Amino acid sequence: MYKTTITPRVSETDAVGHINNTSLPVWFEAGRNPLFELFTPDHDFAKWKMVIVKTTLEFTGQVYFGKDAEIHTWVERIGNSSLELYEELYQEGRLCAKNRAVYVNFNLSQQHSEPIPAPIRAELSKHLRETSENQEGF
Structure with missing residues (x-):
C-alpha cells in the first residue's frame, strides 16, 4: 500500500x-504519484504511460479544512496492459471516501x-x- 498525506x-x-x-479526485490522483513514477520515471509527458479509463468515487464521510487527510492506495488487479487501483481517504482515522481507478499502460506516440x-x-x-x-465489498 502507498500512503500520501494531503494538507487541505x-x-x-x-x-x-x-x-x-471536486477536490477528492485530485487528492486521489496525488496518491498515485509513486505509480506514475514507475511507468514514467522522468515525468516526461511526451512519454507518459498511465492513461485513466475509469474511476468510481464513493463518499462515506465529510472532509474538513484544517486537518490533514491520508490517501491509501492499493493495487487490486494487474492485467496484461491495465491495472485497477483501490483507494481510501482517511481524516482523523475516519474513512471518508473510497475510490477505484483503472489505468492502461498506453503508448501515446503509437x-x-x-x-x-x-x-x-x-x-x-x-x-x-x-x-x-x-x-x-466496494
Whole structure:
C-alpha cells in the first residue's frame, strides 16, 4: 500500500466549510504519484504511460479544512496492459471516501496499449490489496 498525506487548502472548501467534492479526485490522483513514477520515471509527458479509463468515487464521510487527510492506495488487479487501483481517504482515522481507478499502460506516440513490463509488474505486486481487506465489498 502507498500512503500520501494531503494538507487541505482553503480554496478546496465549499460554502459550508467542507472540502468540496471536486477536490477528492485530485487528492486521489496525488496518491498515485509513486505509480506514475514507475511507468514514467522522468515525468516526461511526451512519454507518459498511465492513461485513466475509469474511476468510481464513493463518499462515506465529510472532509474538513484544517486537518490533514491520508490517501491509501492499493493495487487490486494487474492485467496484461491495465491495472485497477483501490483507494481510501482517511481524516482523523475516519474513512471518508473510497475510490477505484483503472489505468492502461498506453503508448501515446503509437496510440495503443502495451503490456506492463515485468519489473513494473513485480513492483506493483508488492502493493496488492489482500482480499481480507475488502470488508465492505466496494
